[in-house]
Amino acid sequence: MTNLPASESDATPRWLTAAGSLTVGAAFFALWFWLLPSWLGFRVEAARANWRWLAVAPSIVGFAVAIRCMWDFGWTGRGTPAPIAPPKHLVVVGPYRYVRNPMYVGFVAGWIGLWIVFGHADTPAIAMAAAVALGIHLFVVFYEEPTLRQKFGGGYEEYCRHVNRWLPRLHGWDPPRSPGRDA
Numbered sequence: 001m002t003n004l005p006a007s008e009s010d011a012t013p014r015w016l017t018a019a020g021s022l023t024v025g026a027a028f029f030a031l032w033f034w035l036l037p038s039w040l041g042f043r044v045e046a047a048r049a050n051w052r053w054l055a056v057a058p059s060i061v062g063f064a065v066a067i068r069c070m071w072d073f074g075w076t077g078r079g080t081p082a083p084i085a086p087p088k089h090l091v092v093v094g095p096y097r098y099v100r101n102p103m104y105v106g107f108v109a110g111w112i113g114l115w116i117v118f119g120h121a122d123t124p125a126i127a128m129a130a131a132v133a134l135g136i137h138l139f140v141v142f143y144e145e146p147t148l149r150q151k152f153g154g155g156y157e158e159y160c161r162h163v164n165r166w167l168p169r170l171h172g173w174d175p176p177r178s179p180g181r182d183a
Contacts, residue, residue, distance in 0.1 A: 021074030059113025
């Protein structure tokens, strides 16, 4: 599902766009790992209950999904997660076969896991998390989706018909192959 001629899509080596995407993602991770812990009330000493450490597993999986998505943006999409250098190709591989926004879902799982391990559930932190979730949802609905519809047209519409925005499918969707489509 691509809207660019092969010559234009092959202008930059895949490894370079993948590295660029991971760099943008690393900057994003660094920013949020610097800001969110204090906002969410993370305290290392609060993680004394052994059962809380079980939440490390979904945290690791969630952040791994987000990193894989950054790789897919660079390798398959030939761009980055940043709106200033977006993917040139519609990304419908890896976690994107299960849910349309796996990077956000991965981040949420990762942060919830860390919140369980290190945080505490107080009303202001929950309200802030809900406000951030609403902001992300509105950003996706009113900016990302219309932009993707405009850029990728029918391919994105078909993708939306088969893959949910937030709730993952049990089995990955396999888009129909088109001639010249990158894997």
